[in-house]
Amino acid sequence: xxxxxxxxxxxxxxxxxxxxxxxxxxxxxxxxxxxxxxxxxxxxxxxxxxxxxxxxxxxxxxxxxxxxxxxxxxxxxxxxxxxxxxxxxxxxxxxxxxxxxxxxxxxxxxxxxxxxxxxxxxxxxxxxxxxxxxxxxxxxxxxxxxxxxxxxxxxxxxxxxxxxxxxxxxxxxxxxxxxxxxxxxxxxxxxxxxxxxxxxxxxxxxxxxxxxxxxxxxxxxxxxxxxxxxxxxxxxxxxxxxxxxxxxxxxxxx
Numbered sequence: 001x002x003x004x005x006x007x008x009x010x011x012x013x014x015x016x017x018x019x020x021x022x023x024x025x026x027x028x029x030x031x032x033x034x035x036x037x038x039x040x041x042x043x044x045x046x047x048x049x050x051x052x053x054x055x056x057x058x059x060x061x062x063x064x065x066x067x068x069x070x071x072x073x074x075x076x077x078x079x080x081x082x083x084x085x086x087x088x089x090x091x092x093x094x095x096x097x098x099x100x101x102x103x104x105x106x107x108x109x110x111x112x113x114x115x116x117x118x119x120x121x122x123x124x125x126x127x128x129x130x131x132x133x134x135x136x137x138x139x140x141x142x143x144x145x146x147x148x149x150x151x152x153x154x155x156x157x158x159x160x161x162x163x164x165x166x167x168x169x170x171x172x173x174x175x176x177x178x179x180x181x182x183x184x185x186x187x188x189x190x191x192x193x194x195x196x197x198x199x200x201x202x203x204x205x206x207x208x209x210x211x212x213x214x215x216x217x218x219x220x221x222x223x224x225x226x227x228x229x230x231x232x233x234x235x236x237x238x239x240x241x242x243x244x245x246x247x248x249x250x251x252x253x254x
Contacts, residue, residue: 003041004038004040004163005037006037011040012053014043014054014076014077015040018036018076018089023063024075025098026088026091026096027090027127028094028132029127031132041160041163042078042087042136042166043078045167046167053076055076056077057077063098068096068099070095072139073139074139075088076089078170081174083173083177083178087166089134090134091134092132094127094129095127096126097126107123132153133152133153136162136166138150147169148165151165232253
């Protein structure tokens with residue numbers, strides 16, 4: 001069970017951070033209190049299982065009117081072991097408030113600058129079409145066939161009922177990710193071993209080739225020495241008494 005309090009006076013720090021960071025709200029003002037209580041319950045439940053819970057450590061982002069108002073943003077980070085998993089909470093048909101605020105400011109400035117010509121309609125409130133149906137989704141989560149990455153309100157259940165499933169899914173992903181990383185490390189170690197083995201074989205082949213080269217050079221030198229000695233002996237025998245050959249014979253002997 002992951003109990004969600006009916007009333008909340010001291011929310012978990014991550015839930016309080018979410019509550020105060022209005023630019024990243026993607027729920028209506030009517031559903032905000034409920035979404036804070038849900039994130040609080042998830043945070044407390046995760047910490048009760050020994051996991052770490054924090055707010056997203058993201059730099060302050062300047063919103064633009066051109067940004068997508070349907071972007072899923074993280075609101076809670078649950079770290080299981082060394083692996084963080086980001087979750088975002090949203091409401092059906094509610095725009096990202098920070099983007100909507102930028103669009104509103106842009107439209108108002110345009111009306112002021114072009115008051116005589118502008119007939120731009122005022123933007124509807126970002127939560128004007130809110131349905132009250134909340135969803136929690138993994139942000140930037142890899143696809144896993146047949147596995148959930150989002151949980152929401154339905155006719156047969158509420159999002160609060162699904163919070164235990166959210167934590168179980170995160171824990172299952174953490175186990176799978178650990179196994180995959182261990183396998184990747186094993187494969188990397190095997191590739192390293194094969195590389196080192198290939199390098200050792202290459203070094204051995206280089207040494208053998210170098211030795212063979214030296215051997216061939218020594219054999220060639222020996223053969224040349226034998227042939228030179230034979231030539232010198234024959235030269236001395238046939239022309240040793242010839243003055244014209246004396247200088248050449250002396251050079252060959254040296």
